[in-house]
Amino acid sequence: xxxxTTNPGPARGPIDHEVRDQVIVAATEHFRLYGYEKTTVSDxxxxxxxxxxxxxxxxxxxxxxxxxxxxxxxxxxxTDVRRAIDGVDRPPEKLRRMFKMAVESSLRLFFExxxxxxxxxxxxxxxxxxxxSYEERIQAMLxxxxxxxxxxxxxxxxxxxxxxxxxxxxxxxxxxxxxxxQYSLDHTDDAPAQLSSLVLRSLSP
Amino acid sequence: xxxxTTNPGPARGPIDHEVRDQVIVAATEHFRLYGYEKTTVSDxxxxxxxxxxxxxxxxxxxxxxxxxxxxxxxxxxxTDVRRAIDGVDRPPEKLRRMFKMAVESSLRLFFExxxxxxxxxxxxxxxxxxxxSYEERIQAMLxxxxxxxxxxxxxxxxxxxxxxxxxxxxxxxxxxxxxxxQYSLDHTDDAPAQLSSLVLRSLSP
Numbered sequence: 001x002x003x004x005t006t007n008p009g010p011a012r013g014p015i016d017h018e019v020r021d022q023v024i025v026a027a028t029e030h031f032r033l034y035g036y037e038k039t040t041v042s043d044x045x046x047x048x049x050x051x052x053x054x055x056x057x058x059x060x061x062x063x064x065x066x067x068x069x070x071x072x073x074x075x076x077x078x079t080d081v082r083r084a085i086d087g088v089d090r091p092p093e094k095l096r097r098m099f100k101m102a103v104e105s106s107l108r109l110f111f112e113x114x115x116x117x118x119x120x121x122x123x124x125x126x127x128x129x130x131x132x133s134y135e136e137r138i139q140a141m142l143x144x145x146x147x148x149x150x151x152x153x154x155x156x157x158x159x160x161x162x163x164x165x166x167x168x169x170x171x172x173x174x175x176x177x178x179x180x181x182q183y184s185l186d187h188t189d190d191a192p193a194q195l196s197s198l199v200l201r202s203l204s205p
Numbered sequence: 206x207x208x209x210t211t212n213p214g215p216a217r218g219p220i221d222h223e224v225r226d227q228v229i230v231a232a233t234e235h236f237r238l239y240g241y242e243k244t245t246v247s248d249x250x251x252x253x254x255x256x257x258x259x260x261x262x263x264x265x266x267x268x269x270x271x272x273x274x275x276x277x278x279x280x281x282x283x284t285d286v287r288r289a290i291d292g293v294d295r296p297p298e299k300l301r302r303m304f305k306m307a308v309e310s311s312l313r314l315f316f317e318x319x320x321x322x323x324x325x326x327x328x329x330x331x332x333x334x335x336x337x338s339y340e341e342r343i344q345a346m347l348x349x350x351x352x353x354x355x356x357x358x359x360x361x362x363x364x365x366x367x368x369x370x371x372x373x374x375x376x377x378x379x380x381x382x383x384x385x386x387q388y389s390l391d392h393t394d395d396a397p398a399q400l401s402s403l404v405l406r407s408l409s410p
Contacts, residue, residue, distance in 0.1 A: 202407035
């Protein structure tokens with residue numbers, strides 16, 4: 001028993017984890033209310049009731065906190081999309097759902113609550129790791145759907161898989177990337193369906 | 206002779222036209238150097254050497270001047286695109302060229318000379334008439350190419366023409382609209398070719 005209490009390694013682990021979570025929850029709420037760009041780590045420390053030095057023990061910068069919040073948001077979009085895809089069988093319908101849900105979920109997260117848009121915009125502008133791995137995961141999802149559709153014979157097989165997935169990703173990008181999405185709000189009602197139809201025509205065997 | 210000098214109608218016509226042209230040329234140069242947003246009509250008047258009141262005789266607002274400059278710019282892009290299209294025979298190649306040239310020409314006009322981006326961005330944000338009719342003309346060009354490809358049997362005929370053209374326009378939009386283009390600069394080398402290929406696959410009969 002004395003081993004576990006005196007060994008700082010295993011004991012610190014869960015505590016670190018809890019404090020980090022506490023900072024993230026409080027910071028998400030704070031950014032949601034006051035915006036990411038305008039908030040400093042000092043503001044955040046004051047709001048959370050921790051010292052600035054204490055926060056810096058767990059996060060090396062404001063961006064490190066923003067990155068985690070952003071990763072959580074993008075993970076949420078991804079979960080929504082995955083659930084929408086898993087709800088249907090046929091690859092063409094999966095593709096339609098993927099596009100539709102990605103737009104709906106992004107709009108909800110970044111625009112209903114305009115303050116979180118700030119973080120997403122910084123992530124996209126500065127190409128944070130969170131934004132880059134989100135892009136990669138979306139492209140991987142696309143490749144999976146294409147592979148399934150090729151197996152069922154519903155999609156053509158001539159175009160190299162990564163070429164097809166890359167081009168479809170480019171078609172979706174204006175509705176996934178928050179910087180572009182802000183200028184596409186007039187099109188979010190119709191574009192997903194219109195573009196899904198075009199993409200599906202491009203995939204017909 | 207006395208008729209022409211005392212009749213303000215016919216005599217004013219050509220003079221108005223010349224003065225307007227003079228203002229436009231000077232204003233284009235001025236905006237190019239100092240940006241559209243920051244320039245006032247007073248700045249412009251001082252720079253051109255006309256009185257503010259005199260400029261207001263010909264243009265009702267700064268935006269009216271901006272609209273004309275913007276219309277000229279977009280007309281230039283359109284001329285480049287039309288020349289590129291006319292240089293080839295086959296509709297699929299016309300489509301590739303159209304996409305490629307529209308991007309190249311927009312990049313040159315709005316980004317090499319970052320100051321003119323200002324005007325284009327205002328035009329797109331506030332949906333000026335110049336921007337709207339440009340969109341319409343680009344869509345009409347797309348419909349023409351589609352119609353030709355349907356006649357030669359190179360494009361499918363099942364999808365309603367306006368639906369097909371509308372969706373292709375949406376695919377091109379991030380590379381035509383300067384607000385979106387500013388966030389797509391990483392993709393301007395490859396996207397036109399990749400997306401043209403996807404679009405052409407969607408059009409195959």
